[in-house]
Amino acid sequence: MDANKVQAEYWASPAGLKWIEHEHALDTAMAGMLDKMLDAAGIASTDRILDIGCGTGASTLEAARRAPGGHVLGVDISGPLLKRAADRVKTEGVANASFLLADAQTHDFSARPFNLLVSRLGMSFFSDTVAALKNLSNALTDNGKMIFVSWASVAKNPWFAIPEQAAEKRLGALAKADPDKPGPTAFQDRERVANLLASAGVSNIEAHELDVALTPPGGIAGAARAASKVGPAARIMKAHNGSEADAAAIESAVVAAFETFRKGDAAVVPAVVNLFSCSR
Numbered sequence: 001m002d003a004n005k006v007q008a009e010y011w012a013s014p015a016g017l018k019w020i021e022h023e024h025a026l027d028t029a030m031a032g033m034l035d036k037m038l039d040a041a042g043i044a045s046t047d048r049i050l051d052i053g054c055g056t057g058a059s060t061l062e063a064a065r066r067a068p069g070g071h072v073l074g075v076d077i078s079g080p081l082l083k084r085a086a087d088r089v090k091t092e093g094v095a096n097a098s099f100l101l102a103d104a105q106t107h108d109f110s111a112r113p114f115n116l117l118v119s120r121l122g123m124s125f126f127s128d129t130v131a132a133l134k135n136l137s138n139a140l141t142d143n144g145k146m147i148f149v150s151w152a153s154v155a156k157n158p159w160f161a162i163p164e165q166a167a168e169k170r171l172g173a174l175a176k177a178d179p180d181k182p183g184p185t186a187f188q189d190r191e192r193v194a195n196l197l198a199s200a201g202v203s204n205i206e207a208h209e210l211d212v213a214l215t216p217p218g219g220i221a222g223a224a225r226a227a228s229k230v231g232p233a234a235r236i237m238k239a240h241n242g243s244e245a246d247a248a249a250i251e252s253a254v255v256a257a258f259e260t261f262r263k264g265d266a267a268v269v270p271a272v273v274n275l276f277s278c279s280r
Contacts, residue, residue, distance in 0.1 A: 004077060004125070004127050008103070018229055022230055025216050026226060032215060033214075034059055036210060037149045038063060038066060038118065040275060041118055044067065044070070045067055045068055046070045048112075048114045049070065049071070049073070049118060050072075050114040050116070052118075052148070053076055053120075053125065054122065055122070059074070059120040060097050060099070063097075068096065071096050072097045073098055074097065075102050082101050108135075109135075109138070115144045115145070116145050117146040121151065121273075123148045124151075124185070126182060133199075133202065137280050146276070148276050152209060153185055154232065158258075158261075160231050160232050162254055163228045163231060163233035164231070164236070166253035167228075167233040167250050170246055171246060180192065187274055194276075197276070205277070206276070207274060207276050207277075209273075209275075210273050210275045213268050213271065214268070214270075215268055216269070218267075219267055220267045227269075
């Protein structure tokens with residue numbers, strides 16, 4: 001697990017564990033994104049599917065429902081997130097899904113190859129993307145497919161941009177990071193990622209921008225709470241040792257800005273992701 005030690009430590013830290021705390025809000029917000037990705041994958045009922053960066057298991061569970069005669073293996077680098085995922089599978093009585101704690105960049109999956117790989121926002125965190133893609137290609141059967149989504153830029157996603165601006169106004173900005181550094185928006189440049197896929201030796205590479213709607217529960221207040229607790233605002237809060245008063249002020253500012261996304265009692269936040277596909 002040494003190749004991605006930093007990621008392993010992050011996703012087991014209090015910051016990473018916020019994905020468990022806010023699981024329902026985040027999974028509900030991203031349900032439309034997940035559906036579009038799995039629709040694009042064209043899952044067959046008997047598919048063997050590898051789900052990379054599965055987190056607390058929403059993507060694994062939905063893929064398993066679409067492949068009742070197959071099996072889905074959810075892989076993540078965070079033990080606490082996978083424990084929660086396993087609990088969800090048991091509670092929901094899903095028999096064709098299982099989980100593996102592993103670094104997908106280096107773990108050998110080749111003993112029993114999969115015919116499909118999917119990932120909801122989990123592919124942009126590897127320390128060596130080409131090495132990871134080569135390894136994951138070896139996890140696939142001949143002509144096996146990869147279908148995954150990753151965030152476009154912060155500028156195209158008010159879910160990130162508005163909380164970031166609110167946190168910067170309250171606490172100050174962080175130093176600008178390398179946009180290609182492993183992280184949520186590291187795959188914002190579709191051409192760069194397509195070149196990485198080509199370098200990994202896969203074929204039939206396609207990369208498209210995809211408009212999605214984020215539909216978190218709890219209306220505008222619920223949307224603001226979730227967006228403020230995970231993402232750029234949370235990183236700024238941590239870096240500046242923000243207080244509870246700072247958190248409340250940031251969330252209040254996000255509530256006001258998110259009003260433009262009100263649809264009746266609901267919040268519908270426009271978002272942009274990049275959809276990538278390729279085959280072995």
